[in-house]
Each structure stands twice: as C-alpha cells, then as structure tokens.
Amino acid sequence: LLCSIDTQMRSLSQCVAYPPEAQMDGTQETYPDCVALSATAEVPVSVYGARAAAAVELLRANLPIPNGWAFAADTVRKFGRGEFPESWPVSTALKNGVMVSLRVSPINRDWGGPETLLNIGMNAARHKDLIDTLGQEAADAFYLRFVQGFAINVARLDAEDFDAILDRSKTDAGTDSATALAHSLAYYESEMDMPFPQDPEDQLRQALRSMANAWNGASGRILRAARGAPADAGLGLLVQEMVLGIGKGEFGSGIAQFVSPTTGTVNLSGRYLGQSQGRDAMDTTKTAQYLAQDKRGPSLEEACPESFMLLQRYGAQVREIYRDEMQVEFTVEDGQVWLLDATPAERNVRAAIAIAVNLVELGLISRDQALARVAPRNLSEVLHAQIDPKAAPKQLAMGIGASPGAASGKIVFSSPAAVAAQARGEASILVRVETSPDDIRGMHSANAILTERGGINSHAAVVARTLGLPCVVSAEDISVDKRSKTITLPDGQTLKEGTVITLDGSTGQIFWGAAGLVEPKFDGPFRQFLAWADEVREMGVRCNADTPQDVRMALAFGSDGIGLVRTEHMFYDPGRLTVMRELIFADKAEDRIDALNLLLPMQRGDFQEIFALMNGAQVCIRLLDPPLHEFLPTTRAQQKALADAMGIPSSKVSARIEELSEFNPMLGMRGVRLGITVPEIYDMQARAIFEAALEFTNATGRSITPEIMVPLVSANHEVELVKSRIDAIASAVQSERGVALDYKLGVMVETPRAALRARDIARSCEFMSFGTNDLTQMTYGLSRDDAGRFMREYVNLNVFPEDPFRSLDVDGVGELLLMAAERGRADKPDLLLGLCGEHGGDPESVKFCAEAGFDYVSCSPFSTPIARLAAAQAQL
Ligand code: PEP
Ligand code: MG
Structure with a gap:
C-alpha cells in the first residue's frame, strides 16, 4: 500500500x-x-x-x-x-x-x-x-x-x-x-x-x-x-x-470553504467524513463531521488537529494562488492532507462583494479587478428583498418581472383598498388590469403591484421602479376582474380579495401564500465597493425622482443629482388633483389663473424641499408632459363626484372629457405641444422653480442653477417659443425679488425628429436628455403600454434579442442617440448630454452611454448602485 x-x-x-x-x-x-x-x-x-x-x-x-x-x-x-x-x-x-x-x-x-x-x-x-x-x-x-x-x-x-x-x-x-x-x-x-x-x-x-x-x-x-x-x-x-481516504489512523475526505457563502466573511465551512472517499462527505444522508471545533458535533479539528492546521494553511495558500476565495476538495491519508481540486467558493452577490473588498484589502487584487468581479445587474439581489433560496413556494402564474424584489401580501383590487390595508398595518399587493394615475396613492400604500397587461415601461412598471416596489406586469395567464374582486387562473380557480400571494418582480413569478423573504442589507463592504466605483467612473449617475420622498431615496442610494423630476406626479395627490381638474375645466382666463395660483405654492413647496435636500447638486425639472385627460376621472361614479365637488352638471364633466379625448393621446396634445397651447401652465411651473431657487439662496447664501427641461420637442421653434416665455418669467421674478437668478434650459430628445434635428435644436438649449422610453416607442412605432402582449414571445422567438424597453436597442435607437449627440455637439461642444429613460438603470445601456461620452444617465433610485457600477466598469 x-x-x-x-x-x-x-x-x-x-x-x-x-x-x-x-x-x-x-x-x-x-x-x-x-x-x-x-x-x-x-x-x-x-x-x-x-x-x-x-x-x-x-x-x-x-x-x-x-x-x-x-x-x-x-x-x-x-x-x-x-x-x-x-x-x-x-x-x-x-x-x-x-x-x-x-x-x-x-x-x-x-x-x-x-x-x-x-x-x-x-x-x-x-x-x-x-x-x-x-x-x-x-x-x-x-x-x-x-x-x-x-x-x-x-x-x-x-x-x-x-x-x-x-x-x-x-x-x-x-x-x-x-x-x-x-x-x-x-x-x-x-x-x-x-x-x-x-x-x-x-x-x-x-x-x-x-x-x-x-x-x-x-x-x-x-x-x-x-x-x-x-x-x-x-x-x-x-x-x-488514489489517495486513500480509508485506512488505519486518520483517513477521510471532505470539502472546505474558507468564507461564508452568504456574507463573504471569514468562516470555515464544509464537511468532512472520516473513512470515506471522493465526495462522500457531501452525502447528506451521512452524518459528516464539522471541520472546525463545533458544539453541535465532532470535528476534524478535534479528531486530528494536525490535519486541520494543514487544511487551513493550504486554504490560505490557495487563496493567494487564485487571488480569490476557493473551495477545496481534500483527502486525509494517515493525517496527511491532499488537495484534489480547487474551485471558486460558492457565494451570493453580497458575499461576492465582501470577498472582492477583502481581497483588495489583503493586497491580492486591485480595486479595478474587484469592480470587474461583480455583474452590475446582480446588485439588485442586494438592493431588494428576495425570496429565501430555502423557501420553495408554489408558482401560480407568471408575468414579466418589471421592477425587482419580492414581496408578499393580501391581494387588493383598488387603490382605496390598498390605502385601507396600509392603515390596518397589513401588507397588500395591488392587482389591476393596468394602472393609471388614479392608482398612485394605492401604489404608494401597496407592497407590490401586479398587472394583467402592460409592458416593462408601462405606468405600473415605471412608478413601481421609482418607488422601489416589486412589480409584475403582463401576467396574461390570469384574468383580473375588479368588479367581482377576483383573479381567475387558467385552470378556472379563483383568488378572492384578501388571498395572500408573493410576487417576484425580478423573475416575473407569482406564488401562492407568503414565501420566506431575505431582506436587503447595505453593509460596509457594499458601501466601500460602490465608493470605489465612484472613484473610477467618469459619467454622472443621477436619479429620476418626483417627490421629496423619492429624492431622499436617491440620496440614500448615492445619486449625483436629479436627472428627471416628472412634475405631473406632483399633481396626483388628491388635494392637488382637484385643483388641477379645476384648471382643466376653467372656461375663462381668470378661472385658470385662480387655479394656477393655487397650484403655484404647492409646486414651489415641493421644489424648495427638493433643492434643500439636494443641497446644491444638480436638479433637472421637466415641465408638464402628459395629456390633460390623464388628470380626469375615468369612471362614471368618479365623474359624478367631480361634478358635485365643482358644483357643475355631470354633463359638463363628460363633455369636457369628450373634448379632451384623443385617438392616440401619446402622439397627441402633450409635452411641449400642451406647453405652447396652454402656456400658463409652464409659466406657473417656471415661476415655482425660480422662486424655490431663490428661497434656497436666501436660506443658504448659495445660488443654484436649476435645469428646466421641455418634453417631447421635435422642432427648434418649439424650444424658442417656450424659452422666450421662461426668460420673461425669470426676468419678472428677478425684478420682483431684486436678486439675479440663473437657469439652464434643456430638451428631452424623445421623438426621432428631435434626434435628427439635434444640431438645430441645440442652438436654443444647454442640455439634451434622451427620453429613451418615448424614443424607443416612437422609433419602433411600438406602444410602451401594449408591448407586453407580445414581447415575451418576440424575445423567445429571437425576433428581438431583448425587450428594447428594458435594454437599449443599440442598433436602432442607439444609432439615433449617437447621431443626435454628434449633431448636438457639432456647434456646441459643451452641450450637456444625458439619458433619463428607464434604460438609465440597465447596465448594458449605461455602458453604451459612457462610451458615447454622455455626461450622465438618470435612473430610478433603486437602480442607482447598478448604474454606478456599470459606469465604473465602462471605464476599466
Ligand atoms: C422617456 O420618455 O424616456 C421619459 C423619461 O419620459 P416618460 O417616461 O415620463 O415619458
Ligand atoms: Mg417621455
């Protein structure tokens, strides 16, 4: 032998x-x-x-x-x-x-x-x-x-x-x-x-x-x-x-890992089985020994301290050789330890980050190597609650994962029911065929959102990502009936309001009951890792944040600034919605002015709070974008309630809704078109921004330069018209207050024409931010709200390599971006370029923007760490 x-x-x-x-x-x-x-x-x-x-x-x-x-x-x-x-x-x-x-x-x-x-x-x-x-x-x-x-x-x-x-x-x-x-x-x-x-x-x-x-x-x-x-x-x-794991004396075999697979901290784990060969120790039907001494049972350390010491020594050497934490397969032959194999240690994302940071601190890898070791997309596992890998919930249906993370709760079918559930301290999941601005309050109160229809950039998806809520859209196997408050499954079973389900917004899975969840944790290594990413990256990462609450979240996730405040989201609060509706129903100019005078302090208050929170960092505010009908009630009951509140006949309400209705509202009277035809709204918004900026200066002694962004432009003359009015408001506020103020005017490039005419449009603005949600929609001629119906099939059949609303279509929309960037900067080399569509949180799209020389991307607060790392990796 x-x-x-x-x-x-x-x-x-x-x-x-x-x-x-x-x-x-x-x-x-x-x-x-x-x-x-x-x-x-x-x-x-x-x-x-x-x-x-x-x-x-x-x-x-x-x-x-x-x-x-x-x-x-x-x-x-x-x-x-x-x-x-x-x-x-x-x-x-x-x-x-x-x-x-x-x-x-x-x-x-x-x-x-x-x-x-x-x-x-x-x-x-x-x-x-x-x-x-x-x-x-x-x-x-x-x-x-x-x-x-x-x-x-x-x-x-x-x-x-x-x-x-x-x-x-x-x-x-x-x-x-x-x-x-x-x-x-x-x-x-x-x-x-x-x-x-x-x-x-x-x-x-x-x-x-x-x-x-x-x-x-x-x-x-x-x-x-x-x-x-x-x-x-x-x-x-x-x-x-063969090294013999069986014999007289200390013989055996096992597997050792020197760090925890879930936290990455130093922690010897693994199994050892005396008198065994190969991977016998991994056979869970056998009672293996621990490696280090353990109160729960016998260990290799106790059985043979020399072997244990050798194993630890070899483990440290293996780490140095591979410059990584490894798992080793070993055999003990008469006390001698033989290594059979070394493979990278098992690890989840949190552990991968901790390991990478630790290896830098040990001097085994460089900061840049550490940054390259974690895929940005995987960070969402650390940023959101996840289904516990040990839980094995039963799937009941499947949709498209539109906002990552997992949550459990009782299903509710209306926004008020979600608000009521929150008041009772109950977790709820808001289930809708599709969401609309009317659902905003419910979305704030719910723990997750499920829609039968809609795509990755539908209303539900965009709002959920901003709020950091898990969201599954396009769950077309199920049928949602809000009247009977039921979900019908393909096999005919129905789920009633109050039934507990779990959503996984990362995978699109919907499960029965409350699955065990693992809560997110931002530990020291995570912060260190992202601090390194910030040192390396050259491109800015801003957030899309609409309310002071979102801004707080943006700051917590390390945003450089705010790249998009969708001001319409400030009007969805019930109190404000009524005033907005009064504005829409006003027949006479004075009535319009009255409503705007009520809205002005509300907007100014929000901007003041945002400027104060951002403390001098850049804030880009977009003037009102959606068509006005989005602020109007949709059901008969709501319309009647509005008529009562405004003291006008119901018929007047329905007539106005009729007047405002459009065949293709997304291509209709919205964005800058609304700004030009009902200019008082933009006037009020500009005034609110300027007054809030001056309040900041009053309070801090420092001046700020707010960025004002005009949505959906397609011609330079549109920008000129808006600019002349905003300049006039700026002059008025300056002379009223006797203080100089500064601002930057920019446009959203959301129409193919704006991209084509970027050189011309750049004459009237200081920055361009690509609204790639609308730009994708218009380039493909593909509704972002309806794409979910066939997108899964399209991707499965490889018609599209990926959902273009999720990851930028670099061949088509990307070409428009490059062309517009080049044309825009042709006569104005310092034109600031950004991207604020949902692609700002997609690693591949972020890389594209960094390589194209953009100044920043702007994404939802929860995607900020992903974009920070992706921007850093683009620089490696
Ligand atoms: C966009 O179109 O990319 C954009 C950011 O605007 P919104 O999603 O509000 O239309
Ligand atoms: Mg848009």
Missing part, C-alpha cells in the same frame, strides 16, 4: 503517445496527448481543461497534489473511437499496484461532465493484498466502490439495481460491504455475461472510452448546451493516483 503513495512515483515524466497535431483552439501549437502533472508541466486550460490546469497551478505552489496525468481534449476524442496508445506511463503505475481515479477536466467547469470514477485498478488480487494491509472492511469498501462505479458508469448497468443490493446488505451496524461486494460482482457477471474485468489497464481503457462517449452522447450535449457550451466543447480527462 505505502508504495502507492511513494513520492518517487509521483514524479513520472511527460509522455507523447501520438504524433502531435493541431489543437482544438485552432492554433498550430502542439501539445502532448498526455502530460504528467508536475510543477513545470505546461497544461493550458484550452487543451487539457480547467481541472488539470488547476492541479498544476497548485503543484507549482508546492501544495500536495496526488500524482497524475492530464489527457488533452483531442486525445479524449480518440479514446471515444477506441484508439489508445501502445504504452503510457499510467501502465507503469497500474502495474506497480497503484489505484487511480478518473475525473473530467472540461475546458470550462460550468459545462459539467460525467461522474468521477475512483479506485480503478482494484481487482481480486489487490483486494486480497489490501485485506492483509488494511483489513477486510477497508478492502471491501475500496473494491465495492469501484465495482459499482464501473458497473453503473462504464458498463451502464442500472444504478437502482445496485441501490437495491446495498439496501439488502444493510445490517444494524451499517452496510455489510462484504455481502454487498459479493452480490455486486455476481450481479455484474450475470448481467454482462462475463466476469468483472480484472486487468487494471483494461479497466482504465474502458473507463476512458466510456467517459469520452458519455461526453459526446446526446444527453451530455443537451445538458452542456443549456449551460452555454459550444457544440464542439472539449473535454480533457485527468487520471490521478
């Missing part, structure tokens, strides 16, 4: 068994078919696979790796055809009584591969020898594992039959290996019509061929294609001398 771990045998030289040929990566460089593992061996991942390369890397650091041989992917293809070399050094080892293991070494570990085979070389003669050296029990265990592994994975006999044999061999003291072995050998012989193969070389050849074929078989190909592997994905194989 001892000769099997003789160090002399661990330094077998390289061998070349076939004439060299061009390798699979297409280069002309040639590599041997088989390389003996050594510190000096050249074992590129692209030729021999990731596991073999890892073994050599560990050997270079003098770590104890069992002797072995790596087979190139091209060689493995030949094994599949039954072509084997005449002689190879493995033969010498096998002849010398060494048992070997056979493991896959795919070019990319994520591709998986067939199962490991242990104890190749076991046969009756060796069994007898081992009985003499290690005893009957150990010898039986070695042979039994090999016979069963070979029978199932190489001879392809049914695993269940061997499970039955093991079951039948169970005694009160555990499995009787001798009985199980005898039955397994007999079963093999009867099924295969031949005795179990005894020649170690023959065993190895059969095993190599079978692994090569399993890799190339249909199910292997399908499995790895699902994991992103190319059709010609290569498989290297690794044969290593």
Whole structure:
C-alpha cells in the first residue's frame, strides 16, 4: 500500500503517445496527448481543461497534489473511437499496484461532465493484498466502490439495481460491504455475461472510452448546451493516483470553504467524513463531521488537529494562488492532507462583494479587478428583498418581472383598498388590469403591484421602479376582474380579495401564500465597493425622482443629482388633483389663473424641499408632459363626484372629457405641444422653480442653477417659443425679488425628429436628455403600454434579442442617440448630454452611454448602485 503513495512515483515524466497535431483552439501549437502533472508541466486550460490546469497551478505552489496525468481534449476524442496508445506511463503505475481515479477536466467547469470514477485498478488480487494491509472492511469498501462505479458508469448497468443490493446488505451496524461486494460482482457477471474485468489497464481503457462517449452522447450535449457550451466543447480527462481516504489512523475526505457563502466573511465551512472517499462527505444522508471545533458535533479539528492546521494553511495558500476565495476538495491519508481540486467558493452577490473588498484589502487584487468581479445587474439581489433560496413556494402564474424584489401580501383590487390595508398595518399587493394615475396613492400604500397587461415601461412598471416596489406586469395567464374582486387562473380557480400571494418582480413569478423573504442589507463592504466605483467612473449617475420622498431615496442610494423630476406626479395627490381638474375645466382666463395660483405654492413647496435636500447638486425639472385627460376621472361614479365637488352638471364633466379625448393621446396634445397651447401652465411651473431657487439662496447664501427641461420637442421653434416665455418669467421674478437668478434650459430628445434635428435644436438649449422610453416607442412605432402582449414571445422567438424597453436597442435607437449627440455637439461642444429613460438603470445601456461620452444617465433610485457600477466598469 505505502508504495502507492511513494513520492518517487509521483514524479513520472511527460509522455507523447501520438504524433502531435493541431489543437482544438485552432492554433498550430502542439501539445502532448498526455502530460504528467508536475510543477513545470505546461497544461493550458484550452487543451487539457480547467481541472488539470488547476492541479498544476497548485503543484507549482508546492501544495500536495496526488500524482497524475492530464489527457488533452483531442486525445479524449480518440479514446471515444477506441484508439489508445501502445504504452503510457499510467501502465507503469497500474502495474506497480497503484489505484487511480478518473475525473473530467472540461475546458470550462460550468459545462459539467460525467461522474468521477475512483479506485480503478482494484481487482481480486489487490483486494486480497489490501485485506492483509488494511483489513477486510477497508478492502471491501475500496473494491465495492469501484465495482459499482464501473458497473453503473462504464458498463451502464442500472444504478437502482445496485441501490437495491446495498439496501439488502444493510445490517444494524451499517452496510455489510462484504455481502454487498459479493452480490455486486455476481450481479455484474450475470448481467454482462462475463466476469468483472480484472486487468487494471483494461479497466482504465474502458473507463476512458466510456467517459469520452458519455461526453459526446446526446444527453451530455443537451445538458452542456443549456449551460452555454459550444457544440464542439472539449473535454480533457485527468487520471490521478488514489489517495486513500480509508485506512488505519486518520483517513477521510471532505470539502472546505474558507468564507461564508452568504456574507463573504471569514468562516470555515464544509464537511468532512472520516473513512470515506471522493465526495462522500457531501452525502447528506451521512452524518459528516464539522471541520472546525463545533458544539453541535465532532470535528476534524478535534479528531486530528494536525490535519486541520494543514487544511487551513493550504486554504490560505490557495487563496493567494487564485487571488480569490476557493473551495477545496481534500483527502486525509494517515493525517496527511491532499488537495484534489480547487474551485471558486460558492457565494451570493453580497458575499461576492465582501470577498472582492477583502481581497483588495489583503493586497491580492486591485480595486479595478474587484469592480470587474461583480455583474452590475446582480446588485439588485442586494438592493431588494428576495425570496429565501430555502423557501420553495408554489408558482401560480407568471408575468414579466418589471421592477425587482419580492414581496408578499393580501391581494387588493383598488387603490382605496390598498390605502385601507396600509392603515390596518397589513401588507397588500395591488392587482389591476393596468394602472393609471388614479392608482398612485394605492401604489404608494401597496407592497407590490401586479398587472394583467402592460409592458416593462408601462405606468405600473415605471412608478413601481421609482418607488422601489416589486412589480409584475403582463401576467396574461390570469384574468383580473375588479368588479367581482377576483383573479381567475387558467385552470378556472379563483383568488378572492384578501388571498395572500408573493410576487417576484425580478423573475416575473407569482406564488401562492407568503414565501420566506431575505431582506436587503447595505453593509460596509457594499458601501466601500460602490465608493470605489465612484472613484473610477467618469459619467454622472443621477436619479429620476418626483417627490421629496423619492429624492431622499436617491440620496440614500448615492445619486449625483436629479436627472428627471416628472412634475405631473406632483399633481396626483388628491388635494392637488382637484385643483388641477379645476384648471382643466376653467372656461375663462381668470378661472385658470385662480387655479394656477393655487397650484403655484404647492409646486414651489415641493421644489424648495427638493433643492434643500439636494443641497446644491444638480436638479433637472421637466415641465408638464402628459395629456390633460390623464388628470380626469375615468369612471362614471368618479365623474359624478367631480361634478358635485365643482358644483357643475355631470354633463359638463363628460363633455369636457369628450373634448379632451384623443385617438392616440401619446402622439397627441402633450409635452411641449400642451406647453405652447396652454402656456400658463409652464409659466406657473417656471415661476415655482425660480422662486424655490431663490428661497434656497436666501436660506443658504448659495445660488443654484436649476435645469428646466421641455418634453417631447421635435422642432427648434418649439424650444424658442417656450424659452422666450421662461426668460420673461425669470426676468419678472428677478425684478420682483431684486436678486439675479440663473437657469439652464434643456430638451428631452424623445421623438426621432428631435434626434435628427439635434444640431438645430441645440442652438436654443444647454442640455439634451434622451427620453429613451418615448424614443424607443416612437422609433419602433411600438406602444410602451401594449408591448407586453407580445414581447415575451418576440424575445423567445429571437425576433428581438431583448425587450428594447428594458435594454437599449443599440442598433436602432442607439444609432439615433449617437447621431443626435454628434449633431448636438457639432456647434456646441459643451452641450450637456444625458439619458433619463428607464434604460438609465440597465447596465448594458449605461455602458453604451459612457462610451458615447454622455455626461450622465438618470435612473430610478433603486437602480442607482447598478448604474454606478456599470459606469465604473465602462471605464476599466
Ligand atoms: C422617456 O420618455 O424616456 C421619459 C423619461 O419620459 P416618460 O417616461 O415620463 O415619458
Ligand atoms: Mg417621455
């Protein structure tokens, strides 16, 4: 036995068994078919696979790796055809009584591969020898594992039959290996019509061929294609001398990870099982030991402190080699610790951030390397509550995940019901066919929003993202009936108001009942990580925030400024809505002025609060955008209530609604068109902004330059008209107050014409902010509110690579952006460029903007950290 771990045998030289040929990566460089593992061996991942390369890397650091041989992917293809070399050094080892293991070494570990085979070389003669050296029990265990592994994975006999044999061999003291072995050998012989193969070389050849074929078989190909592997994905194989995890003394095997997979903090975790081999310790039906001393049960540290110390030492070395936290597979052989493999430690996003920060602090990686290690999109896992991975809720339907995070609550079907639920202290989920501005209060009160219709940029989705609420839209399998207050499922079942459900706004899943949730946590490493992102990035990241409450959130998420205040959202509060409606119903100019005079202090108050909160940072306020009918009641009952409140006949209300109705309101009387035809509204808004800015100056002694943004322009003359009125208001306020004020006028580029005419429009403004929600809608001729109906199918069929409302269509809309940026800056190189559509929170779109030289993107508060990291990565 001892000769099997003789160090002399661990330094077998390289061998070349076939004439060299061009390798699979297409280069002309040639590599041997088989390389003996050594510190000096050249074992590129692209030729021999990731596991073999890892073994050599560990050997270079003098770590104890069992002797072995790596087979190139091209060689493995030949094994599949039954072509084997005449002689190879493995033969010498096998002849010398060494048992070997056979493991896959795919070019990319994520591709998986067939199962490991242990104890190749076991046969009756060796069994007898081992009985003499290690005893009957150990010898039986070695042979039994090999016979069963070979029978199932190489001879392809049914695993269940061997499970039955093991079951039948169970005694009160555990499995009787001798009985199980005898039955397994007999079963093999009867099924295969031949005795179990005894020649170690023959065993190895059969095993190599079978692994090569399993890799190339249909199910292997399908499995790895699902994991992103190319059709010609290569498989290297690794044969290593067995280190014995079974014997007299401290023998065993296990897996160790040196940091917590959920927090990333230093915390040795893993499992160890004495007298075991391979990954036995991971078998949860077995009672494994802890690694470090633990009150809950026995540990390796207590059983063999020396092994434990070695394991910890090796763990630290492995971290230094890979400059990452790793998980190691190890075997203890008579107290000695052997490493079999090292793979990146398991981690969630929170842990990934903590690990990256810690590695920088240890001097193992640079700040930039740390920033590159976390995908920005994954940050949403840290920013929002998630369904506990241990919970297994039952799915009831599926929609499109439109605002990330998870929440549970009782379903309610109206905005007042959501408000009432909140007043009772109950969590609710607002369920609507679609939401409208009337639902704003309910959306503020609910814990999540579910709509039967709508797309990723529908009203519900946009508002939910601003509020940081989970939202699922376009759940078209369900049917929402607000009259009967029920949801009908495809199988006819109905859910009544009050039924508890859980939404996952990241995946679009809807579950029965209250699933366990994991709450978000912004810990020190998270803040440090984002502070580094801020040091690196050159592009600004602002927030879309409509109310002082949103602004507070924007600040908490590290926003540089506010890139879009949608002022219409300030009018949806019930008190203000009534005044807005009075304005809409006013027949005479004086009545309009009265209503505007009431709205002025409300707007000014909001702006004052926002300016104070932002304390001098840039704030960009958009003048009123939506068509006026959005402020009017939709149901008959609401219309009657409005008529009562205003003391006018119901018929007048319905007539005005009729007057304002449009066939295509999104292409109608809205944005700057409304600003030009009903100019008093913009006048009032400009005055509110200027007066609030002067209040800030009064209070702080510092001046600010608010940005005023005109929506939906398509011609320079529109901007000129608005600008002349705003200038007049600015002059009026200046002379009333006797204080100079400054402001910047900008436009939203939301129509293709505005993009085309950017050079012309830039003459009248100082900044342009791309409203990519409308610009996408108008470029595709695709309603952002209706796209959800077919978008999933479109993406599934690959008609669109991705929902263009989610991730910027760089080929089409992106080209318009680049063209407009170039034209806009042609005569005005310092024209400020930003983007404030929902794409501002999408990492790929942020990267696009950074590369295009934009000054900032503006996104919902909760997306700010994602955009900060994406902007930093664009700079790496
Ligand atoms: C846009 O169109 O991209 C935009 C930001 O404006 P809104 O979503 O309010 O139409
Ligand atoms: Mg818009």
